[in-house]
Amino acid sequence: MTQVYLPRTLTELWTYLDGEPEALIYTGGTDLLVKMPAENANTAPALICLERLGELRCIRETADSILIGSTTTHAELLRHPLILAQLPVLAQALQTLGSPLIRNMGTIGGNICTASPAGDTLPPLYILEAEVELHSRKAVRILPIREFISGPGKTQLQKGEILSGVAVKKPADYNIHHFEKVGQRKSMACAVASMAALLRLSPSGLIEAARLALGSVGPTVVTATAIDESLIGKKLSLTSLAATAERIRQLVAPIDDVRASADYRRTVSGNLLLRLLDARTQ
Amino acid sequence: MTIHFILNGEKTTLNVTPDRRAVDVLREDCGRTGTKEGCGAGECGACTILVDGESRLSCLMLAAQLEGRKITTIEGMAVRDSLHPLQNAFIRHGAVQCGFCTPGMILAATSLMNHNPHPTRADIRAGLSGNLCRCTGYQKIVDAVEAAVRLEEEKS
Numbered sequence: 001m002t003q004v005y006l007p008r009t010l011t012e013l014w015t016y017l018d019g020e021p022e023a024l025i026y027t028g029g030t031d032l033l034v035k036m037p038a039e040n041a042n043t044a045p046a047l048i049c050l051e052r053l054g055e056l057r058c059i060r061e062t063a064d065s066i067l068i069g070s071t072t073t074h075a076e077l078l079r080h081p082l083i084l085a086q087l088p089v090l091a092q093a094l095q096t097l098g099s100p101l102i103r104n105m106g107t108i109g110g111n112i113c114t115a116s117p118a119g120d121t122l123p124p125l126y127i128l129e130a131e132v133e134l135h136s137r138k139a140v141r142i143l144p145i146r147e148f149i150s151g152p153g154k155t156q157l158q159k160g161e162i163l164s165g166v167a168v169k170k171p172a173d174y175n176i177h178h179f180e181k182v183g184q185r186k187s188m189a190c191a192v193a194s195m196a197a198l199l200r201l202s203p204s205g206l207i208e209a210a211r212l213a214l215g216s217v218g219p220t221v222v223t224a225t226a227i228d229e230s231l232i233g234k235k236l237s238l239t240s241l242a243a244t245a246e247r248i249r250q251l252v253a254p255i256d257d258v259r260a261s262a263d264y265r266r267t268v269s270g271n272l273l274l275r276l277l278d279a280r281t282q
Numbered sequence: 283m284t285i286h287f288i289l290n291g292e293k294t295t296l297n298v299t300p301d302r303r304a305v306d307v308l309r310e311d312c313g314r315t316g317t318k319e320g321c322g323a324g325e326c327g328a329c330t331i332l333v334d335g336e337s338r339l340s341c342l343m344l345a346a347q348l349e350g351r352k353i354t355t356i357e358g359m360a361v362r363d364s365l366h367p368l369q370n371a372f373i374r375h376g377a378v379q380c381g382f383c384t385p386g387m388i389l390a391a392t393s394l395m396n397h398n399p400h401p402t403r404a405d406i407r408a409g410l411s412g413n414l415c416r417c418t419g420y421q422k423i424v425d426a427v428e429a430a431v432r433l434e435e436e437k438s
Contacts, residue, residue, distance in 0.1 A: 004300040029342045033303075034323045046299065049347060069397035075336075079397075083366035099412025101327055101390065102340050188325055 002047045002208050007053055014137040017160055020046035021169035025162060027051050027071045028105035030098065031114045056109070057162055059083065067167045070109025074121075077108060086170055092179035097121070099187050108222035109163045115149045119221060122149070122280070123196035123213035124179060126221045128168035135164040142167075152219050173209060173247040174198040178279040181215075184259060184267050191216040192260040195272035199231070201281055207231045217269050222279075224251055236277055289314070296345075304343035305329045308355060308414045311321025315406035316385045317357035320414070327413030331355050339392035356385035359392070368392065368430045377426035379417035386413045391427045403428060416435065 003020070009014040017023060025047035026032040036044070050056065050071050058069040059080050066082060074094050077083045084091050086213075086235040097103060097120040111121045116217060122145070137160065145166070148156050157163060171177065176199040183189025195214035200208045210231040214222040227247055234240040254265035283300050286293070289312060293305045298307055308314045308331070320328035322341045329340040332354035368404030371377070375396040378384050387410060394401055402410060406427045407420070414422060 001299050002301040004344050005344060006349065028342070030324055030339075033342045033344070047344070049344070051347065098324075099327070100394070100409055101330060101337055101412040102324060102395075104336055105338055105342060187408075 002044050002273060005046065005047065006051065008136070009053070009056055013048065013050070013053065013162070016046075016048055017109065018135070020048070021159060022046070023048045023212060025050065026105045027110050028102075029072065029249070030102050030106040031110060035045050040044045040053065041092070050109075050162070058127075061086075064172075065167050065169050067165055068108055068111075069165050070163045071107050072109075073105065073107050074103035074111075075274075076097070080101065083276055085122070087168065087173070088177040089129065089179050089198060090121065090168075092110075092177070093120045093124045093196065095180070096179075096181045096183075096186075096189075102188070108166060109262050112145065113155055113163050114168060115155050115220075116150070117182065117218065118191040118194075118216040120181065120194065120215070120247065122189060123215040123220045124265040125168065126213040126223055127196050127211040128171060130166050130168045132163055133167065134158075134161050136161040140164075144221070146221070149159050149220050170196050174200050174211075175281040176201060176276070176279050180273070180275055182279055186242075189262065190259060193217050193254070193265050193268040193272060195269070197276060197279070199271075199279075206234050206235065207234050212248075212273070214248065214252055214269055214272070217254040217265050219253070222252050227251065236279075238277060241274055245273045247271055283346065286348045287350060288352045290354060299346040300344060300346040302345045302347060302350055303341055303406065304331070305340040307345045308353070311399060314357050316353045317328050318382055318385060325413060325414070326405055327385075327386040327390060327410075328383055330389045330413065332389055332393060335393070336341040337390050354389065354392075356388060359388060366392075368427065371426040371430040371433070372423070375422050375429060377418060377422040382414040383413055383417075387415065387423055387427075391430070395425075395431065396432070400429075401427075401431060405433070410428070 005016040024044050025048045027050040038077050056069040056071040060067045078094050078145040111119050132140050132148045134141050176196040180196040181191045196213045198211045202208050210228045248268045252269045254262045256262045286295050308317050318328040320326035324339045324342045329335050333342045333351050357410050390413050
């Protein structure tokens with residue numbers, strides 16, 4: 001039998017963690033409890049579920065950023081006016097994540113800590129320059145998400161530490177907020193490839209600023225300053241995007257798996273850029 | 283551990299192993315076998331229950347997480363001998379074939395209507411997109427939910 005703790009405050013959490021330093025931590029359970037029966041049956045020393053930790057369930061705004069507590073569910077984010085108005089690229093990604101049931105349970109902190117190459121919130125968080133807040137009994141430290149996630153399923157989270165929140169910069173300088181995921185079906189689909197993009201188009205239609213991130217086509221989210229810069233000064237047209245699409249196909253490092261071949265993922269990655277032709281300014 | 287929760291309106295106290303799955307506790311300890319287990323991995327929605335009025339997958343919840351919650355299973359939808367309007371609509375529209383997905387479908391539809399009392403057909407399809415049916419092809423299920431929504435709209 002494995003003990004299950006449900007702390008209501010951070011103080012309670014630290015007490016449980018002191019007593020059970022090897023405990024596995026979850027909130028929605030949509031990743032951990034799926035893997036449990038096979039991998040951890042009766043081997044987990046204890047489980048700590050953060051679903052009742054109210055302190056971490058919040059969405060707040062400062063002058064230039066938005067702070068999201070780690071136990072905020074995907075459904076809560078999708079209902080929140082701040083997220084819908086200010087972070088459409090994240091909202092678009094959340095709409096494709098799992099199913100309504102998964103979105104009622106899964107949390108943004110869980111999606112980050114699972115660190116799946118196919119995690120749907122990750123490409124938007126990378127281009128929103130997200131920073132994660134890591135909390136332990138003694139200290140708080142902040143890391144850019146690209147440093148926090150170090151490989152597939154791997155993060156810099158240490159023993160006795162939890163991810164308490166994520167802060168993103170308001171993308172006020174961008175007028176195109178775009179996310180698209182290609183999967184095998186619409187709902188409950190793991191990404192075969194995905195792309196998040198923020199662009200600023202001038203009134204004459206030239207790209208003045210660009211940030212792209214690709215999911216599910218490398219061990220972690222793929223971004224490249226050179227790719228972003230290659231778009232500057234170009235128009236959103238098929239001919240002007242074609243060269244960058246080809247560079248993306250060369251840059252990504254996908255694998256073959258049950259959902260798609262590496263070749264297919266490479267082709268789709270470039271094609272996802274061309275879909276910006278249909279994106280609308282906001 | 284001892285847990286206290288409200289199951290279909292009734293105060294319930296149980297002695298359970300905390301790491302058992304909620305679906306198993308509801309079926310085996312509480313005898314509410316209307317909650318089905320399909321995939322056991324959150325992909326099919328057959329084990330859908332309502333936790334404080336919102337849909338959850340009971341295969342991905344542990345017994346300890348039931349503590350203090352209001353749980354609704356399909357057995358809690360009818361009021362005495364009167365079926366819930368969604369249940370009536372499922373019967374009238376032939377939305378049930380083998381019936382295995384039906385409890386989950388009805389509870390997911392209830393959760394959808396709690397958040398959005400006027401869903402369009404597209405909203406209904408999206409709202410039920412985590413619940414698999416291998417018999418009906420979904421058309422009649424969507425028809426049934428749409429009929430129940432219109433009925434509620436006429437009442438109010």
